[in-house]
Amino acid sequence: MALPAVRDVRTRKADTLAMLATPAIDVWVATAAATGVPYLVPLSLAWVDERVVIALEESSRTARNLTASGTARLAVGPTRDVVMIDAVLEKSVGVATDDALGTAYAAQADWDPRGQPGYVFLVLRPVQVQAWREVNEIAGRTLMRDGTWLV
Amino acid sequence: MALPAVRDVRTRKADTLAMLATPAIDVWVATAAATGVPYLVPLSLAWVDERVVIALEESSRTARNLTASGTARLAVGPTRDVVMIDAVLEKSVGVATDDALGTAYAAQADWDPRGQPGYVFLVLRPVQVQAWREVNEIAGRTLMRDGTWLV
Secondary structure: OOOOOOOOHHHHHHHHHHHHOOOOOEEEEEEEOOOOOEEEEEEEOEEEOOEEEEEEEOOOHHHHHHHHHOEEEEEEOOOOOEEEEEEEEEEEEEOOOOHHHHHHHHHHOOOOHHHOOOEEEEEEEEEEEEEEOOHHHOOOOEEEEOOEEOO | OOOOOOOOHHHHHHHHHHHHOOOOOEEEEEEEOOOOOEEEEEEEOEEEOOEEEEEEEOOOHHHHHHHHHOEEEEEEOOOOOEEEEEEEEEEEEEOOOOHHHHHHHHHHOOOOHHHOOOEEEEEEEEEEEEEEOOHHHOOOOEEEEOOEEOO
16 A cells, blocks of 8 residues: 655644644553553543643552653554654643633543542643654654754 | 443453454554653554564664563554553564564564564563443453453
């Protein structure tokens, strides 16, 4: 099967922003314990003010890993149309404490965590963003580096 | 939107085995450095003798993490029809050194790494397997524990 045409970086950025703003989209969240044990779960995502926002139990393994290490690697989209994001934890907010954030999250996600006891919003700031479909898009995949969009 | 009907564990196991045997399917591979930095990439998968086989450069970050830690957490399928696998590294084999493994990998994947210098097959043995679609399938999601199928 022929590979799809290679997109230029501006198109990839536009596609990336559109994907991140998709209603009811999920994100793969990879974290690690300080001992080097990897963890991975799919979670709902909201894209708010250029931040990835996830909602989860504060006691969950992903939240504990993220709070301890401050870093996560995220993937959005199917394996052959991926957006890969390395992100740092900017803040953790109880789901009932930030109205604007809660409203923005619930507007994009297909559930509303604001009534869930023990849940927090974790606000993740992208540091590196890459996007590619197939092997012919590996070159030119980096759209953000050190927190700055390259395009 | 109504959630899909809850599958029993036998159906989930059958669906899981069918998914793992799908031609040209990919796997999300989460690994971590000993320092606790998470990493995540999509790779082609082959399911050979109840093992997940991936092919990658021996010098890649995923291969280095896996060789050092011996563990990975894998996800197959879309975020709302997932198979999650915790696996341990059983062996690392140069791509030109095991004919049966190379043939099995190339028969399922949509590429053949056997001519690629510096590439290895990593053979991963599942220890825990879970499968769920939506929140109503979280209960009963564990199909394998401690390397033994529960169904």
